[in-house]
Amino acid sequence: MLERLIALLEEGGTYRVADLARALDTTPELVEMMLEDLARRGRIQPVEPTCPSSPTACADCPLAGHCSVPLRFQTSK
Amino acid sequence: MSTDRTVSQVKTPSVVRERPILVALAGQPNVGKSTLFNLLTGLHQHVGNWPGKTVERKEGTFTRDGTTYRLVDLPGTYSLTANSLAELIAREFIIRERPDVVIAVVDAATLERSLYLVAELLPLPAPVVVALNMMDVAQQEGIQVEPKVLQAALGVPVVPMSAVHKIGIQELLETVERMARGEIPYTPRLPQIRQDQRQVLDSIGERIAGYVPSPYPPEWVALKLLEGDPEITAMMRSALPPERWDEVHAILRAHDDAQVAVASGRYEWIGRMVRAAVTRPRAGQIGLTERLDRWVTHPVFGLFILAGVLGLVFWLTYTVGAPLQGLMETYVVGTLADGVRSLLSGAPAWLSSLLADGVIGGAGAVLTFLPILVLFFATMAFLEDVGYMARVAYVMDSFMRLIGLHGKSFLPLFLGFGCNVPAVLGTRMIESRRARLLTILLAPLVPCTARMAVVVFLAPAFFGAAAPLVSWGLVLLSLTVLALTGILLNRILFGGRRSAFIMELPLYHLPNWRTIGLSVWQRSLSFVRKAGTVIVVVSVVIWLLSAFPGGSPEESFLALLGRWLEPAGRLLGLDWRLTVALLSSFIAKENSIATLGVLFRANEEGLAEILAATYPLPTALAFLVVQVLFIPCVATVGTIRQETASWRWTLFSVGLLLAIAFLAGGATFHIARWFGSF
Numbered sequence: 219m220l221e222r223l224i225a226l227l228e229e230g231g232t233y234r235v236a237d238l239a240r241a242l243d244t245t246p247e248l249v250e251m252m253l254e255d256l257a258r259r260g261r262i263q264p265v266e267p268t269c270p271s272s273p274t275a276c277a278d279c280p281l282a283g284h285c286s287v288p289l290r291f292q293t294s295k
Numbered sequence: 296m297s298t299d300r301t302v303s304q305v306k307t308p309s310v311v312r313e314r315p316i317l318v319a320l321a322g323q324p325n326v327g328k329s330t331l332f333n334l335l336t337g338l339h340q341h342v343g344n345w346p347g348k349t350v351e352r353k354e355g356t357f358t359r360d361g362t363t364y365r366l367v368d369l370p371g372t373y374s375l376t377a378n379s380l381a382e383l384i385a386r387e388f389i390i391r392e393r394p395d396v397v398i399a400v401v402d403a404a405t406l407e408r409s410l411y412l413v414a415e416l417l418p419l420p421a422p423v424v425v426a427l428n429m430m431d432v433a434q435q436e437g438i439q440v441e442p443k444v445l446q447a448a449l450g451v452p453v454v455p456m457s458a459v460h461k462i463g464i465q466e467l468l469e470t471v472e473r474m475a476r477g478e479i480p481y482t483p484r485l486p487q488i489r490q491d492q493r494q495v496l497d498s499i500g501e502r503i504a505g506y507v508p509s510p511y512p513p514e515w516v517a518l519k520l521l522e523g524d525p526e527i528t529a530m531m532r533s534a535l536p537p538e539r540w541d542e543v544h545a546i547l548r549a550h551d552d553a554q555v556a557v558a559s560g561r562y563e564w565i566g567r568m569v570r571a572a573v574t575r576p577r578a579g580q581i582g583l584t585e586r587l588d589r590w591v592t593h594p595v596f597g598l599f600i601l602a603g604v605l606g607l608v609f610w611l612t613y614t615v616g617a618p619l620q621g622l623m624e625t626y627v628v629g630t631l632a633d634g635v636r637s638l639l640s641g642a643p644a645w646l647s648s649l650l651a652d653g654v655i656g657g658a659g660a661v662l663t664f665l666p667i668l669v670l671f672f673a674t675m676a677f678l679e680d681v682g683y684m685a686r687v688a689y690v691m692d693s694f695m696r697l698i699g700l701h702g703k704s705f706l707p708l709f710l711g712f713g714c715n716v717p718a719v720l721g722t723r724m725i726e727s728r729r730a731r732l733l734t735i736l737l738a739p740l741v742p743c744t745a746r747m748a749v750v751v752f753l754a755p756a757f758f759g760a761a762a763p764l765v766s767w768g769l770v771l772l773s774l775t776v777l778a779l780t781g782i783l784l785n786r787i788l789f790g791g792r793r794s795a796f797i798m799e800l801p802l803y804h805l806p807n808w809r810t811i812g813l814s815v816w817q818r819s820l821s822f823v824r825k826a827g828t829v830i831v832v833v834s835v836v837i838w839l840l841s842a843f844p845g846g847s848p849e850e851s852f853l854a855l856l857g858r859w860l861e862p863a864g865r866l867l868g869l870d871w872r873l874t875v876a877l878l879s880s881f882i883a884k885e886n887s888i889a890t891l892g893v894l895f896r897a898n899e900e901g902l903a904e905i906l907a908a909t910y911p912l913p914t915a916l917a918f919l920v921v922q923v924l925f926i927p928c929v930a931t932v933g934t935i936r937q938e939t940a941s942w943r944w945t946l947f948s949v950g951l952l953l954a955i956a957f958l959a960g961g962a963t964f965h966i967a968r969w970f971g972s973f
Contacts, residue, residue, distance in 0.1 A: 219559055219562040219563045219566055220555055220558050220562050221555060221556065221559045222559075227795040228795070229795070230795050231692070231796070232689055232692040232795070232796040232797075232798060233796070233797050233798075234592075234799070234800055235797065235799065238797070242566075243566075244569075244570075245407060245566075245573075245575070247407040248407045248562060248565060248566055251407055251408060251411065251562070251565075252562055258378075259554075259555075262795075262797070291796070291797040293796075
């Protein structure tokens with residue numbers, strides 16, 4: 219199942235855990251576990267949900283503090 | 296589950312067995328393992344450290360019906376790899392001490408997570424009894440776990456219980472005792488691996504046979520070698536003759552995907568167990584979110600809904616905001632300018648003109664669309680707070696994948712709707728230089744708040760009731776140009792590889808008005824600060840250039856510059872004033888309005904009315920098209936230089952956007968004029 223998840227992620231794109239669970243015919247909880255497993259193996263990286271800009275650029279940015287998008291993981295390449 | 300027998304009924308034994316039954320308590324953290332341990336051992340427990348380790352070791356004894364039990368609480372672990380000390384201690388204890396029974400405490404409410412450890416316990420040389428704890432919590436959450444079905448699927452005894460409520464303890468102890476006495480047949484169903492990997496496993500097993508140090512089970516050692524377990528690998532490297540190790544090592548190197556295959560087998564196994572024994576509810580709120588998301592996040596319908604939502608935002612902004620903007624123009628800016636003039640009636644004419652025409656006419660004109668922006672910010676903050684903006688990100692990404700853009704680019708591009716500066720900075724998250732460069736080049740094509748502010752101000756003046764449609768069309772045009780440019784540049788610069796993202800969409804919920812209010816306040820304040828600093832300075836500079844040397848804008852330095860550039864502007868239907876307004880937007884996008892305010896001395900009557908009376912619709916449309924596609928503000932260009940570390944790419948970006956704006960503006964003007972001639 220982990221291999222099928224890796225194959226799915228290699229196709230690229232954006233997924234919700236529920237999308238992956240449906241595609242793999244399993245539960246979101248198990249997908250969560252597999253994603254954490256892949257993150258431990260370095261196959262995917264956790265995404266910090268913070269504005270990536272510098273403090274100086276954020277000072278006048280109308281988006282400061284509002285620019286987080288709920289990304290959790292991304293593939294490394 | 297029985298509720299009438301609890302551990303308090305455990306009697307003091309009259310006859311004590313010679314050798315106590317050794318029981319190991321295994322489980323992940325927070326599954327109630329410690330509660331069960333304390334419940335069974337009471338005061339008869341000893342806390343120390345595992346030999347040579349700083350990890351706490353808890354051990355205790357208790358007796359039941361004359362039988363003494365020695366209970367060892369293993370460290371809480373999620374698996375039995377060699378990656379953590381706790382996991383190493385747990386597996387070494389089971390292998391070396393060979394407990395009579397291992398109680399695997401699992402959480403019935405999160406069975407998947409608990410079962411991974413069980414999958415690793417089953418191949419070890421000790422019988423396992425599964426204590427299905429927290430059945431009460433699972434029931435409260437509407438999760439139905441069938442212990443008998445799980446038992447049949449696992450092939451080991453499963454006892455439902457609740458350690459907190461002391462339910463099922465006697466049944467557990469009875470099962471443990473019967474298991475220890477060999478009265479229960481033990482036929483665990485182990486996780487399987489792919490057939491090709493199975494052959495590799497057998498091949499390793501054959502080569503290590505006879506060399507595995509006691510008491511390690513050879514099959515388990517072969518599996519751990521296949522998994523790349525560092526402890527077992529080191530052990531077998533020492534135990535095997537060098538030439539035999541080289542053979543094993545060569546097999547392992549040729550099958551480095553086996554690590555994933557072994558884990559994959561365990562996940563398949565967990566999936567089967569859960570499918571067989573667990574039924575989950577579809578709760579009301581989650582159901583509503585899922586139902587809505589079927590449409591809102593649909594790759595096609597989601598885009599239509601997004602277009603509709605954006606259209607609604609613009610419509611609302613204009614319907615309510617435009618009249619307020621008119622009132623601000625008449626009663627605030629007009630009154631203020633008149634007041635300054637009458638106050639400075641005795642002062643030099645240039646000072647009165649500087650303040651009334653330069654500062655108030657320029658920065659004041661920009662400030663008049665504060666009500667429109669407040670409404671725009673409020674609707675965006677509302678959408679963000681109810682959970683829709685996260686869906687925008689999701690839908691936008693699907694859209695970009697359809698046109699072949701790099702998936703990783705969507706986050707910074709999405710930020711661009713607020714401001715292009717963080718969009719360019721946000722590309723730092725992209726490791727690939729080519730992908731990052733492509734995203735930087737595309738980021739200025741996302742219509743930022745400042746560009747939209749200009750559109751929001753000018754569209755109603757020129758197009759009246761059709762303003763929302765025009766604004767919506769301009770956003771669509773920007774995104775279409777972005778997509779086409781992306782496809783083109785992607786083919787040239789980018790190899791077409793795509794990243795995957797996993798994102799969490801929050802549940803839809805009722806808005807928190809305080810959060811929305813704070814957001815609107817912060818964004819509006821930031822806009823007012825900008826109007827009070829950069830735009831005031833630019834307004835004064837524009838006034839100076841428009842007032843000297845001749846005294847009237849028509850004979851000014853600015854007119855000279857504008858007229859010099861006018862031949863290019865004429866191709867797009869723009870006169871020198873609109874050309875200068877575009878140039879001034881390089882400092883900050885809102886300066887387009889401020890500049891036109893100064894050039895038309897707009898405080899005496901509304902700028903919107905003057906512009907509507909001055910320019911025909913093809914010119915107005917071409918100006919708006921150029922405005923949304925024109926080179927970004929100086930802050931964004933500076934950031935592009937900083938992030939690309941290259942003047943060449945910065946100039947390429949500026950040139951690319953100039954060309955796009957010029958071509959699109961020219962096409963718009965001529966097509967609109969052609970239509971207008973009918």
